[in-house]
Amino acid sequence: MSKLGNLGARLYRGEVGYDFVGKRKIWYGISILITITAIVGLAVRGLNMGIEFSGGAVFTTPTTSVSAEQAKRTAEDTSGHPAIVQKLGNNTLRVQVSELTTEQSRTTQAALAKKLDVPLNKINADIVGPSWGDQIANKAWTGLAVFMILVVIYLAIAFEWRMAIAALIALIHDLTITVGVYALVGFEVTPGTVIGLLTILGYSLYDTVVVFDGLKESSKDITKQTRWTYSEIANRSLNGTLVRSINTTVVALLPVAGLLFIGGGFLGAGMLNDISLALFVGLAAGAYSSIFIATPLVADLKERDPQMRALAKRVAAKRAAATAKAESGEGEPQDEESYGEEPEDASPAGIVRQATPRNRGGRGRPSGKRR
Numbered sequence: 001m002s003k004l005g006n007l008g009a010r011l012y013r014g015e016v017g018y019d020f021v022g023k024r025k026i027w028y029g030i031s032i033l034i035t036i037t038a039i040v041g042l043a044v045r046g047l048n049m050g051i052e053f054s055g056g057a058v059f060t061t062p063t064t065s066v067s068a069e070q071a072k073r074t075a076e077d078t079s080g081h082p083a084i085v086q087k088l089g090n091n092t093l094r095v096q097v098s099e100l101t102t103e104q105s106r107t108t109q110a111a112l113a114k115k116l117d118v119p120l121n122k123i124n125a126d127i128v129g130p131s132w133g134d135q136i137a138n139k140a141w142t143g144l145a146v147f148m149i150l151v152v153i154y155l156a157i158a159f160e161w162r163m164a165i166a167a168l169i170a171l172i173h174d175l176t177i178t179v180g181v182y183a184l185v186g187f188e189v190t191p192g193t194v195i196g197l198l199t200i201l202g203y204s205l206y207d208t209v210v211v212f213d214g215l216k217e218s219s220k221d222i223t224k225q226t227r228w229t230y231s232e233i234a235n236r237s238l239n240g241t242l243v244r245s246i247n248t249t250v251v252a253l254l255p256v257a258g259l260l261f262i263g264g265g266f267l268g269a270g271m272l273n274d275i276s277l278a279l280f281v282g283l284a285a286g287a288y289s290s291i292f293i294a295t296p297l298v299a300d301l302k303e304r305d306p307q308m309r310a311l312a313k314r315v316a317a318k319r320a321a322a323t324a325k326a327e328s329g330e331g332e333p334q335d336e337e338s339y340g341e342e343p344e345d346a347s348p349a350g351i352v353r354q355a356t357p358r359n360r361g362g363r364g365r366p367s368g369k370r371r
Helices: 003-013 024-045 068-079 102-116 130-158 161-185 191-218 230-240 242-266 270-302 306-327
Strands: 056-060 083-087 093-098 124-128
Touching (some): 024 270, 068 102, 130 191, 161 191, 191 230
Antiparallel strands (some): 056 093
16 A cells, blocks of 8 residues: 555544644634735736626737737737737737727727738627626626525535535635635636636535535534544544545646646647636635635534533543543553543544453453453
8 A cells, every 4th residue: 555545544544633623723824814815916906807808809810920929019009908919820810909999999900900911801800898798797696606505505404504604614715715816816817717716616615525524424423422522523534534635636636737837838828727727726725725724614613512512521521530540540541532431323433443451450450250
């Protein structure tokens, strides 16, 4: 078995683990800092909206020897607006200029035809009005709202309302970071970006639901035992699915990274950037939020419940009594996993019970009949 596979097996069995839930204040602080940075970037720089949302024109030229930089200067000088020029196959150019009126589009088309020394009708012009982008945006917001409502209802029914709230906060966290990165990087927002944002919602929920499902099974009849608090069981469930979450996230990020860095960056296929950046940032943020945000939030909310508070007090009292007994020499200290004689179904899922020492009575002789 590989080292990663061995680590995953040990995490699943509860032999090793990291206290994600216990250090939740650190993760909250990091998330708040990242979110504030994203919001400030969005407020200061704003989003670079594509022509589908702001209106404008796209000009496609025939085969030409004119460089993309020359065509860009011509379009910007004529229209007075920034232009994006991409070199396509067969030495054709795609010139995109935002916020153009119909009259400005005609003037820019004529200037490009003159620069390329081709007839005017050889320059293909597609004019997009901002109303079309408004319709896309409104439908996207509607789809997002419906999705959020359905997710909250499903999680509240399948799990509980605390998990639904935690998952909703994690989703908002992921969307805010992704949109903030778009503002800071300055990538153009297109319908592909909207598709990417809606797509990452499912990825963001996947790992969260996996952890919640394990936590639901682990915390069944939790008040009938005094070994672990709810936060400890939540942390064990999170550690049990940690390697699986990392593996699925890495496998999903690799092809997206190829689109973003190789296709969009190295090969210059800029049209891939709009959707690949949203997917890349959203997948990474979703993996982060499922580990560091969603489960710790559930534990925080659950620990406010009176039953969980009473359980935490019983667990602390039992551990204190066991420690005091061990220090006084009246008995041996016990493992955290061998406190008392609890029912089997009280043990968190994925935990293998360790062998307990033989019961001793009298002056240390083994109990039972001698054979």
